[in-house]
Amino acid sequence: MILPKKAYLNAGSGSGFYALYAFDRALQDAEIHNFNIVKVTSVLPPGAQIFKNKRPGSYELLPGAIAFSVLSKFTSSDVVSVNNIGIIAAAVSVALPVNRNEVGMFFEASGYGDQMHYQRIAVEMAEKAMSDRGLKIAKIDYISAEIELKEGEYAAVVASAILI
Numbered sequence: 001m002i003l004p005k006k007a008y009l010n011a012g013s014g015s016g017f018y019a020l021y022a023f024d025r026a027l028q029d030a031e032i033h034n035f036n037i038v039k040v041t042s043v044l045p046p047g048a049q050i051f052k053n054k055r056p057g058s059y060e061l062l063p064g065a066i067a068f069s070v071l072s073k074f075t076s077s078d079v080v081s082v083n084n085i086g087i088i089a090a091a092v093s094v095a096l097p098v099n100r101n102e103v104g105m106f107f108e109a110s111g112y113g114d115q116m117h118y119q120r121i122a123v124e125m126a127e128k129a130m131s132d133r134g135l136k137i138a139k140i141d142y143i144s145a146e147i148e149l150k151e152g153e154y155a156a157v158v159a160s161a162i163l164i
Helices: 019-029 115-132
Strands: 006-016 036-039 049-052 066-076 087-097 104-112 137-148 154-163
Touching: 006 019, 006 087, 019 066, 019 137, 019 154, 049 137, 066 087, 066 104, 087 115, 104 115, 104 154, 115 137, 137 154
Parallel strands: 006 049, 006 137, 036 066, 087 154
Antiparallel strands: 006 154, 066 154, 087 104, 087 137
């Protein structure tokens, strides 16, 4: 059984002439590019600590290690989207319980639009999930990234909670 004790919130953006390369640059910007990321669902273990904008597990994860992550990502090359918005964004929120012996919740959101839009969506989902579970919220935090789309390039955004 693996029960993480820490979660690192990081976000980044990148662009390039290939979708996967743009995604890799976004991972680099978020400083999570040297890990093999395995996507997990939305539960923060009881008592886990949250760290924001810090390199995940500087002394705990070695390059190439498998890292479990709540991951929000979006990649596009469409300069003008359906809503005429040339920006993409990704966000991850985390709701921390009043009682540290209870679980918290992560939620992710991404797509066309600015990061404030996806921050709101991720926060609203976390609030609802905590309410559905009958849990009181002590604090909600989030991390996000956005990038403007450019003609002839792919752009990518990531927001992540790496669980260690």
